[in-house]
Amino acid sequence: MKPAPFKYHDPQSLSELVDLTSMLEDAKILAGGQSLMPMMNMRFVTPEDVIDINKIEELNFIKLSDDAIDIGAMTVQRELLSSSSIQTIAPILNEALAYVGHFQTRNRGTIGGSLCHLDPAAELPALASLYDAQMVVHNKNGQRVIPFDEWSFAYMMPCLAPEDVLVSLSFPKWKLNHGYSFVEFARRHGDFAICAAGVLIELDKNDEISKVAITIAGADVKPIRLKAFELDIIGQKVNEDLIRSAVEEVKKIETMSDAYYSSSYRKRLAGTLVERALIKALERAGGPT
Amino acid sequence: MVDQRNIDVNVNGKSYSGAVETRFSLADFLRENLGLTGTHLGCEHGVCGACTVLVDGEAIRACLMLGVQANGKHITTIEGLADGNNLHPVQEAFWKNHGLQCGYCTPGFLTTLVAFLRENPDPNEEEIREAISGNICRCTGYQNIVAAAKAAAEVLRAK
Numbered sequence: 001m002k003p004a005p006f007k008y009h010d011p012q013s014l015s016e017l018v019d020l021t022s023m024l025e026d027a028k029i030l031a032g033g034q035s036l037m038p039m040m041n042m043r044f045v046t047p048e049d050v051i052d053i054n055k056i057e058e059l060n061f062i063k064l065s066d067d068a069i070d071i072g073a074m075t076v077q078r079e080l081l082s083s084s085s086i087q088t089i090a091p092i093l094n095e096a097l098a099y100v101g102h103f104q105t106r107n108r109g110t111i112g113g114s115l116c117h118l119d120p121a122a123e124l125p126a127l128a129s130l131y132d133a134q135m136v137v138h139n140k141n142g143q144r145v146i147p148f149d150e151w152s153f154a155y156m157m158p159c160l161a162p163e164d165v166l167v168s169l170s171f172p173k174w175k176l177n178h179g180y181s182f183v184e185f186a187r188r189h190g191d192f193a194i195c196a197a198g199v200l201i202e203l204d205k206n207d208e209i210s211k212v213a214i215t216i217a218g219a220d221v222k223p224i225r226l227k228a229f230e231l232d233i234i235g236q237k238v239n240e241d242l243i244r245s246a247v248e249e250v251k252k253i254e255t256m257s258d259a260y261y262s263s264s265y266r267k268r269l270a271g272t273l274v275e276r277a278l279i280k281a282l283e284r285a286g287g288p289t
Numbered sequence: 290m291v292d293q294r295n296i297d298v299n300v301n302g303k304s305y306s307g308a309v310e311t312r313f314s315l316a317d318f319l320r321e322n323l324g325l326t327g328t329h330l331g332c333e334h335g336v337c338g339a340c341t342v343l344v345d346g347e348a349i350r351a352c353l354m355l356g357v358q359a360n361g362k363h364i365t366t367i368e369g370l371a372d373g374n375n376l377h378p379v380q381e382a383f384w385k386n387h388g389l390q391c392g393y394c395t396p397g398f399l400t401t402l403v404a405f406l407r408e409n410p411d412p413n414e415e416e417i418r419e420a421i422s423g424n425i426c427r428c429t430g431y432q433n434i435v436a437a438a439k440a441a442a443e444v445l446r447a448k
Contacts, residue, residue: 001334002312002314002317004312006290006292006312008294008311008312008355009356012359017353030355033353034350034357037314037353037354038333038334038353039334041333041352043336053359054358078347102338102423102425103348103405103420103423104350105335105350105353105423106305107347108353120358189419190423
């Protein structure tokens with residue numbers, strides 16, 4: 001239960017960091033360490049080099065613009081939870097972050113670390129999927145932006161090359177009085193969820209849906225957005241039939257199976273959670289502004 | 290080749306300077322380099338909470354942070370809670386309420402509750418249970434730990 005020997009690097013700036021990632025062949029980036037450290041302790045990963053990015057101040061920020069919230073990859077979960085601007089503009093982040101681990105792990109765990117670790121049931125990737133977050137990635141040759149849709153390459157694997165570094169995430173703003181809800185089910189509080197569901201919803205002056213996003217985490221290897229269904233229900237009023245059709249829609253998704261929970265259980269659970277999240281989000285959705 | 294770094298840390302008010310192997314967790318550094326064996330290691334992957342210490346006042350898992358990352362920081366371990374022979378109010382409350390049996394998890398509970406009660410001096414039972422949900426005790430069933438947390442909160446508020 002001790003990490004295998006590695007060489008430790010602690011770059012002080014983003015440019016030093018991308019110099020290192022372009023040179024080192026078997027390196028792991030150490031963000032908050034709440035996932036990488038257990039994996040190194042158990043020797044699931046044994047990198048030759050560990051690049052600790054905790055000293056790079058320019059990766060730690062929460063910036064508001066007219067149409068988005070930009071969050072630096074090294075912003076710790078505690079800071080997100082205590083940010084009053086996030087509380088007003090994207091309250092679902094608060095609701096979901098309360099499920100992330102425990103307060104001791106939220107004191108170190110970062111948003112970028114969670115997105116790069118990419119656990120299928122993790123809350124932060126689910127939020128990025130819900131918001132169609134833009135992932136800002138740097139390497140020695142410059143910057144590129146990856147939409148979250150294209151972020152997951154495979155199980156727990158973002159589409160990053162070894163020289164790439166996630167620098168920040170951009171969450172587009174929704175109307176101030178949008179409805180939202182994040183719900184999940186886990187056997188113990190703080191454990192990874194078996195399944196989670198998130199909903200964002202905007203209503204127009206006739207109480208008809210003008211914008212909606214529905215995401216399910218934990219059901220498959222990456223968060224699932226119900227995009228076709230979302231498009232279908234634009235312009236509709238939310239009533240029992242619509243909620244029932246959402247649950248039917250969830251039955252069509254691919255779900256995974258593991259030693260503990262079968263795919264059919266996950267599918268049923270996902271349906272229940274989507275139903276709960278839709279109802280709650282609707283309660284919270286205000287009229288047009 | 291052993292990869293080492295020199296670090297300066299302040300632990301329980303005392304300054305230490307010295308080399309640490311970079312793969313050592315903060316918990317291993319405290320236990321093996323400084324001989325502060327009050328910080329216990331249960332699971333070594335962030336689940337049990339036994340190794341919780343305060344870094345610059347914040348409760349963290351000492352098994353999920355490298356010792357080298359503590360450079361320049363102030364650390365409080367279980368050894369630093371009491372004031373000489375006077376127990377910290379949280380320690381006193383655990384003793385009076387029988388909040389421990391074997392004691393293995395206790396350092397983690399105490400450091401966790403010290404940090405929690407500083408931020409939330411008047412918690413209700415639900416909040417206390419949530420605060421300690423990241424710490425595992427296999428002896429007591431948590432009843433007396435919750436009672437101790439309540440009692441400690443009262444004493445700390447009166448201070």
